[in-house]
Amino acid sequence: MTQSNAPSESLAHLSPQAPRNPAVTVPEHPQWPVLAAGEKAELIAHIRTLMAQQNAVLVAHYYTDGDLQALAEDSGGRVADSLEMARFGTETTAETLIVCGVRFMGETAKILNPEKRVLMPDLAATCSLDEGCPADAFSAFCDAHPDRKVVVYANTSAAVKARSDWVVTSSIALPVVEHLHTQGEKILWAPDKHLGRYVQRVTGADVLLWDGACVVHEEFKGFALERVRRLHPKAAVLVHPESPDEVVDQADVIGSTTQLIRAVVDRPEQEFIVATDAGIFWKMQQLAPGKKLIPAPTAGEGATCESCAHCPWMAMNALQNLAQVLERGDQEIHIPEDIRLRAVTPIQRMLDFARQA
Template sequence: MSKDFNINQLIYSFKSKNILSQDKKDFYFKRIKSLLDQKNAVIVAHYYTNPEVQYIAEKTGGCVADSLEMARFGASHPAVTLVVVGVKFMGETAKILNPEKNVLMPTLNAECSLDISCPEKEFSKFCDENSDRTVVVYANTSVAIKARADWVATSSIAVELVNHLNKLGKKIIWAPDRHLGYFIQQRTKADILCWNGTCIVHDEFKSKSLKKMKSMYPEAAILVHPESPKDIIELADVVGSTSQLIKAAKTLENSIIIVATDKRIFYKMQKDIPEKLFYIAPTSSDNATCKICAYCPWMGMNTLQGIIDALKNNTIDHQIKINESLRKKALIPLKRMLNFAKSLKIN
């Protein structure tokens, strides 16, 4: 594998890509900002959304963050309408925490492979069969799964939360990501029974190819999201949530960073640290090609026109609706999560 091959195939750089012309940026900014003002609304977007979405969200005074900060921002912002740009569980989380607010999404078809991998009926049976365990579920789950749980966790606080429960003598059910569950178990030594789910983006990273890439760039730091497979995590210099990886990219002395997560995180990294080089970790090997290629297809369904349509039309095609009884049940573990995060003083 030559260095030229790696550069052509593996570097993902927004520096070389004009995400929108200036005229287009101005058009979308004015149109969306006008609608946001009319509707008393704010955009809450994830780091994995397309760069033009992140640009407009920041430009209009909204939030671009990981799922924990998205939840906190939406709960504390005075806007009466939240436009959640991400995947469906993020919009549902916003509605659970803010029942009085109008929660819109550019599309309700933006699913999550982890959410899909954990159907309510099967998971409830799994919990019933292991009723002596405390149920901790990842934020990447439906309202119904959250309602069945004792705790909700994001990747930024999962290790600390399970370590806390382990010290209390609790045995854990963790769902749905088995890679993240393994990572938590290794860090905490807790008794964890994992649901067998994976993220289609992170599950594709290949350790053999990553080792080759590291040998070509020995000075590079490897940053890995904990939803990645065990052999990828073992190669990491830093393992963490999206916000933790962005912080590490800023604070590490390395001028070259290899990142194993959705490549749209590079928009924020390169915007904040333009002097560094960012390479996407390999998602294919010598004998295989990637299917997702470090790009969540559901996140990619969120467009600027979708934001305009949601704000302009405010129809059931964009509105998050949740049964009130189910919402109240799901609110309990979510509030526990937010209170626990607050006690850790997570920034």
Template structure:
């Protein structure tokens, strides 16, 4: 059984250099070969057996295939956003962590748990934000602004995190930057320009922004969302803050993946328009089966796909890759020293903040602008 099928499709993403200039670069993705129902059941059975035999645990992001999310939950693993994935992997007693997501998530797990074996279904599953912020160029850029506190988004390599004062995720970025601003700090932010702009607007912080973008969220269209809202006037609009400002401006809630799920589960509305990767809809439907979920538009009426928000690299996670990890030990993540130890500092600083400042996180959840929820 072939494990993957290569695809010739190239994905454009912005890449900045140390001078601040941005070019359009390209990357590629591949997808797991499709399985028949019989093959799928066989692979699932073997994975369940191997997880037990190897005392391993499966940790999955909300954006990966629904079958992988279900398998993680069924076998005592976890499905979450990047912050909760990091916490779970660190605290779980398993000595082998299978991380179904993209490479920076596996690296973060290894940074927090160097004594554990961290495996990924495909080491080439990456992220346009990670690709768009090369560690060497970021180092040069950072050296030009020594007076700024360096805050990097989780969607970066270990080598970039090793240069940062703080790492943040979309669930805690607003609260942390707000506190830094209250302390009078000037900030160097990388790499997502949309999330950075949103936080800058919400907090008023002095932020110098790296020019990166998520290829999924960057494609949401403000004009098309406005038309969709007119068709569903009672729908609550949920937007991930990596989206363009024209989309964020129309949101009832701006938040991380976990915040969006909470909004659907706890909300009273019958309809929700969701502007993030469509992988999240699987878990939303499970937790809120009575709600009508509508994928936000990424293209105009003439497009082949009206709403096609799917990360090509998240899609590289397949059941076959998980089985290969377990049976062959493939896809092992290694973060060498001193990169690991240096990166650990900014990650632990974030984890300490989220543990000891729940009141600031709660304040951020209500937003600093009326009717706008927080990242």
């Protein structure tokens, strides 16, 4: 199993000043009508025509539906994790960015590309981490700890990013915190406590945690994963660090979505138990079609229980409402300029750091 260089005494601790926000409401998974092959082909052709007319490009997260990922790639867009999504928006010459993912991804695209129109299939597609870290409460939390560098995960609102010193994604969190730790900085981390605790264990930094969690990754069960591992003893275990400690501790690979995808391609094992959103399987299967992917269990007592690990907000993206937003243009991201200007600095700091790493 992958080992972290955890110090003998943990320096990651939850703050009593940052209680979990109990108001987060998880939506039901939307039930989009199943399209016949001919209907789907016709709808995709319609979307491509609208995109060409509007000089639009599509960027989709790995957790969205496979049809959207395929369309993004086939139409000159990008399928990526949140770091690469942020980079892509600044590289394309398209006048309109269509972001298939969750709202903070669309906001990040707009922060970095204020001159471009940024659309999403559904602006209500948010994130439990974002919802659980309201800007006013977070600002008060920061004010109470002025001696700490504020590092926020990308899964936060533009207003929370505007209050930060650094924005990080899961793929760059470790090197950024290691960099700050070597400079003697103490860290205030938000919002995901599991990722924050993992980062602390690896870097040894002094980390004060906001008490937040992803509703998808927090449901992975350590005891059930142990049973699945016994059924598949030759399988490598791939875990996203938003997962609980008892799941992370069983991992052969701990990493971001991109890092987990690379592991399936590069590692010699033929079976993989995957503890992250099931949307990632589309890209894994595309790049490594001969390998077996096993969902890590999220519930139940049985060792073979089926995972329900799929973000309900990511599921709000579909071909149907992608076509609608291109027809109507009514799901556009807008950010107050004062917030955008404050938020762009920590995001750009991350991008500049990534180029130099």
